[in-house]
Amino acid sequence: MDFRLVRRLGHFLAVAEEGHFGRAAARLGISQPPLTAQIQALERELGVRLLERSGKGARPTREGEALLPLARRMAEDAGQIESLARDLRAGRSAPVALACVTSALFDYLPPLVRGLQAARPASAIAVREMDTADAVEALRRGEVDLALLRLDRDRHPVKLRPLGRDVLAAALPEEHRLATQDGPLPLAALADEPMLVLPRGISPAYSDAMVAACHAAGFTPRVTREVGSAMAQLGFVAAGLGVALVSAGMARLRPPGVAFRALEGPIHAVGVALAWNAERENEATRLALELAERLFTHGRVIMDN
Template sequence: MDFRLVRRLGHFLAVAEEGHFGRAAARLGISQPPLTAQIQALERELGVRLLERSGRGTRPTREGEALLPLARRLAENAAALEDLARELRAGRHAPVSLACVTSALFDYLPPLVRALQGARPDAAIAVRELDTADAVEALRRGEVDLALLRLDRERHPIRLRPLGTDVLVVALPLGHALLDAPDPLPLALLADAPMLVLPRAISPAYSDAMVAACRDAGFAPRAAREVGSAMAQLGFVAAGLGVALVSAGMARLRPPGVAFRALAGPIHAVGVALAWNGERESEAVQLALAHADRLFPMPAVGEPGASP
């Protein structure tokens, strides 16, 4: 777009609407000679005379009248373009990209996305399902703006805002003998059960919490198989290939062929946090944090889940 042409069309519109060069110049905040020069330059560029003077002021010529509607649309589009560019520079209306671990897809993702959509209806929101390790790397590389993940502490430049606490439950295939065991289930009863586990690289903090809980119960977990995702854990459990320790949020999926039992304790898992790159903070990040404060208020000191 030739912005000089658009600017000159705006000058032409001002004179046509005011019917007077002096009043148009005052409206535009310029003196009359530069305004006259701009109109003359526009007439030379278009090859037609646009305005004519009369005893009662200035009015468009026949050619000027024909050009007025298009000139107005161009001026409006140019103004809208400048407004959008200003919004984008401020971080508003830019697309928002969000990574999310599987176990946060139902409890945390929906209310946060709905809040962002309500606050920024013109901004596209893209969601990618990633494990914690991949989400951290996506934040580092600037591929996503925000992430819902399981991380127990900040790792520069990744910043965290905890959203909630979580506990581990055991996923058992239907018909498993432990379904007749006491409820909640003592974790020590899983000592000989083949476990379906996630590779530690996917979510180190979550994996370490699970292993530590088993050791506290007096055994080391016997990994029957490593699987690539929390959903795969449930699928393999349903197939009777083992049992799995998963977050309580996964139980809300109610997959067929899988039963869930609470664990005695309870046994706390690494909770979900809203993460962002502290070196890439944007208006979208600030907006998400404000909504997180409203949707997932931090517990007061002394309450369960509060920081010491």
């Protein structure tokens, strides 16, 4: 869109609607000579006379009348573009891009998205499931505005607001000998079990917390396979390929073939946090932080003994 042409058409529209150069100039907030110059430039550019001048004012020529409907549409479109650009600069009407780790999809994502939708009904919300490491990079690159992830501290320029505490649970094949026992499961009972884990690079803090818990229980986890996601962990567990230590919130998924056991302790995991890029803050991120304060209680435990 040629905004210089659009501006000149807007000047023509003002004169045609006011029927007078002086009133049109006052409406546009400019003096009359520049307005006359803009109309003349537009007539030269289009190669037609648009206005007939008289002592009483001005009125569109036949050619000008033919152009009026298009001029109005272009002026409306330009106004909407300028308004949207102002909102985008302020972060008001921009689509909100949100990354979310799998284990936060049910406890944290729904209330946050509902709150954002209620506060910003005109803005679309795009949710992308991704692991913590990818979400951090997406925040740094400006590909997402917010992320629900598992991180233990800020990673400049990414800042965190913890949303709650979490605990580890054991995910076992449904037919496993430990699956149906009563009471919390001692972590040491898994010392000899084949362990399915996420690569450390996906969420280093979460992985380190899991390994540290095993060491505190007196053993090093017998890792037999690394899998690419929390959902893959549960699928492999259901297939009988091993056991896994997962966020207790994953039990809400109720996947067939998987039994969940609370662990003695409880054993705390790295909790979910709301993350944002401090160098790219906008109205949407500030709103999300306000919502988080209202929606989530710090220290909340998803599943305990």
